[in-house]
Amino acid sequence: MKVLVLNSGSSSLKYQLFDMAERTLVARGAAERIGEPDSDISDHAAALDRIVANLLGIEVAMARRPDVPQVAVFDTAFHHTIPPHAYRYAVPEEWYESHGVRRYGFHGTSVAYVAKQAAREIGRPLGELNLIVLHLGNGASVTAVANGKSVDTSMGMTPLEGLVMGTRSGDIDPGVIVHMARQAGMSVEEIDADLNGESGLSGLCGVGDVRDVLEREAAGDARARLALDVYAYRMRKYIGAYMAALGHVDGIVFTAGVGENSADIRERACEGLQRLGVQLDETRNRASARGARPIHREGAPVAVLVVPTNEELEIAEQTLQCIQTSGAATTEAGRQNG
């Protein structure tokens, strides 16, 4: 069976085609920087058009094969195990009952994947492990995993809450929103656009891409330095909070663009946590290795791991599972045989 995965991010649309017999990648591609000023791809529809045009030669192009079972994998699904004390906000009951105001969380597909890989790396069943997973991409979140299940996560009802991100603020006092509406006369739309698109690292120092911020800091830019201080301090606060939430932590896992590639940011995120058992091995952390790997000091109480994420493979795995349990595979297999 082949599974085509379309992964639609905020500014990108990636696709991968898997042959699930051997879990091999048959084809992959992406349209990135969708809608950005210097991009020739105006929106996701245009990006999808392009990718579908690229897929014309591929047998299973989704748009052309309505008979192929299609499965939606929700990025929030892994977080359905979060208990009410962690997903409820202390706001009027009516907001929750009538408007669904609660924490949902995001990056679930990625966290599910890297947690499994981390368990393999640690050499114990995931169901016995407590992990803190930092998914650090353009969007960024931290998830507390207890006995293999999500029990809290930093993104909330929307992806705006939690860590400082490329262009999103993460946590702020909700009173600030009221203040900016009343005091600066901003509209809800303007505040929303600023908090999602003009804040985070970009708000603090003018650029949102971590590589650019690091470069500016190295060149002596004080705003870039402050931006990274705020960014890393927020991570340490969440790691500490989730250590308290979990009571015992077996491993801290770094993933996604920044988590996988920046030894610098990993070091700053773990700074000062030595006495809590988080002890990096500088050589391991700095090694230019690929693949899942430990970066903690030998014998440290808490494992620290870098685990490359693979959201598309996880989506394909979940799709296969869904199709097999729903019986749709029987139809598909029958059709292929006949």
Ligand code: ADP
């Ligand atoms: P997305 O959320 O769009 O999928 P990614 O997971 O690709 O994002 O992460 C993008 C982020 O990773 C950017 O901020 C980029 O600067 C950062 N990044 C990628 N490589 C490196 C690196 N070698 N050092 C520091 N940051 C990096």
